[in-house]
Amino acid sequence: MARTKYAGIERRVLASGAERFDVRYRLPSGKSRTKTTTTITAAREFQATVLAQRARGGLVDPKAGRVTLADYSERWLDGKPELRASTVDMYRGILRLHLLPELGRVQLSRLDVATVRSWRADRLRHVGPGTVAKSYRVLRAILNTAVADGLIVTNPCQINGAGQEHHEERSVVGPAEVWALADEVDPRWRCMVLLAGFCGLRLGEVLGLAVRHVDLLHGTVTVERQLQEIGRSGSQVFAEPKSKRGRRALVLPAAVAKELRQHLEQMPDAGSDSLLFTGAQGGPLRRYRWNQEWTRARTAAGHPTLRFHDLRHSAMTLFAATGATIAELQAQAGHASSAAAMRYQHATHDRAVALAELVDRVITAPPEGERAMDAR
Numbered sequence: 001m002a003r004t005k006y007a008g009i010e011r012r013v014l015a016s017g018a019e020r021f022d023v024r025y026r027l028p029s030g031k032s033r034t035k036t037t038t039t040i041t042a043a044r045e046f047q048a049t050v051l052a053q054r055a056r057g058g059l060v061d062p063k064a065g066r067v068t069l070a071d072y073s074e075r076w077l078d079g080k081p082e083l084r085a086s087t088v089d090m091y092r093g094i095l096r097l098h099l100l101p102e103l104g105r106v107q108l109s110r111l112d113v114a115t116v117r118s119w120r121a122d123r124l125r126h127v128g129p130g131t132v133a134k135s136y137r138v139l140r141a142i143l144n145t146a147v148a149d150g151l152i153v154t155n156p157c158q159i160n161g162a163g164q165e166h167h168e169e170r171s172v173v174g175p176a177e178v179w180a181l182a183d184e185v186d187p188r189w190r191c192m193v194l195l196a197g198f199c200g201l202r203l204g205e206v207l208g209l210a211v212r213h214v215d216l217l218h219g220t221v222t223v224e225r226q227l228q229e230i231g232r233s234g235s236q237v238f239a240e241p242k243s244k245r246g247r248r249a250l251v252l253p254a255a256v257a258k259e260l261r262q263h264l265e266q267m268p269d270a271g272s273d274s275l276l277f278t279g280a281q282g283g284p285l286r287r288y289r290w291n292q293e294w295t296r297a298r299t300a301a302g303h304p305t306l307r308f309h310d311l312r313h314s315a316m317t318l319f320a321a322t323g324a325t326i327a328e329l330q331a332q333a334g335h336a337s338s339a340a341a342m343r344y345q346h347a348t349h350d351r352a353v354a355l356a357e358l359v360d361r362v363i364t365a366p367p368e369g370e371r372a373m374d375a376r
Contacts, residue, residue, distance in 0.1 A: 009043045025050045067151065069111065069142070070104035076142050084239055086228045091138055098123055098135040108146050113156045120162060130165050137163040170313040171306050173197070178311065184297035189290070191263045192277055193297075194256050195221070196311035200319070200333050203308050204228055205246075207285055208238060211264065212272035219257045222249045223334065229287055236284050243336035250332065 012020045021043035023035045037043045073095055077088060102119050123132045140157035147155050178197035182190045195201045204226030213222045224247050225238045241247055279285045298306045316333055326338050
């Protein structure tokens with residue numbers, strides 16, 4: 001087998017007469033690697049790429065990227081102990097249903113933009129764009145960590161806008177509809193509707209409330225935890241609120257405080273740690289059981305597609321319509337950022353009418369001098 005050396009490249013002629021070109025280079029760790037190509041042009045292109053990556057400080061060991069996405073995603077999750085159990089459960093669901101079936105056996109070093117684009121196009125043919133956007137963000141986060149770990153040079157998730165979700169406008173119901181929905185719900189759970197529809201609590205926050213969280217003397221309810229159901233097993237755990245700002249004490253509207261007083265009067269033997277809303281056997285209320293009740297109640301009230309979370313949106317829209325500032329909306333909702341609270345600042349028709357009436361009073365009022373003459 002004949003050999004010819006170029007600058008950093010060795011040409012080999014096999015017994016069959018075919019040519020092979022070996023590019024030898026050294027990693028930052030000091031280890032040597034060899035890349036074999038079939039043409040001198042490909043060898044020189046690879047050599048130029050190695051030199052450019054070394055200059056940028058981005059040269060990685062190609063063997064390191066041979067781990068599959070399935071194996072690395074497990075390591076990625078294990079390396080994030082700060083994640084909430086519900087978030088880990090969500091990530092595992094996305095991996096199981098949307099990422100690993102097609103990409104799980106692919107080595108990280110073989111994931112490129114074309115592969116990611118093909119995967120995304122396939123997913124969009126089978127599930128909604130919101131689910132695909134969530135899945136893309138998880139894949140991008142995993143591969144960002146792979147870049148930081150020195151397993152790959154760049155993240156192949158380079159599709160502009162692929163991780164953005166375009167939310168449909170949530171349904172909004174007014175105070176009368178919230179009361180009507182509360183009337184349809186089993187009396188044991190009536191106040192769940194009011195706390196969501198008039199105070200903006202999430203379902204998990206409502207289910208996590210205990211007697212000690214309600215202060216009728218000062219008219220407040222304290223949110224300091226939420227009840228979550230984890231995995232397909234449905235195990236129930238108390239967890240921290242969604243963000244640090246999720247811990248909050250909210251002043252109750254007088255009508256809601258009155259309803260909570262009546263609710264507590266129906267719990268004469270309850271201790272301070274007793275849950276406000278329980279299932280038939282006195283334990284934590286299961287979400288599937290609440291969903292059954294909510295589906296029945298919303299249908300009876302004439303809102304068959306209304307989601308329970310839409311009540312939170314309705315409450316925050318009501319606060320915005322009555323003049324709440326961004327900071328006040330953020331505090332009420334327990335949002336981590338003002339950006340999330342800003343979406344409730346959209347105009348409502350009733351508020352627009354009220355503002356127009358206020359402006360009309362000003363623009364139709366006579367000037368000061370004319371009012372003085374009229375008075376004489």
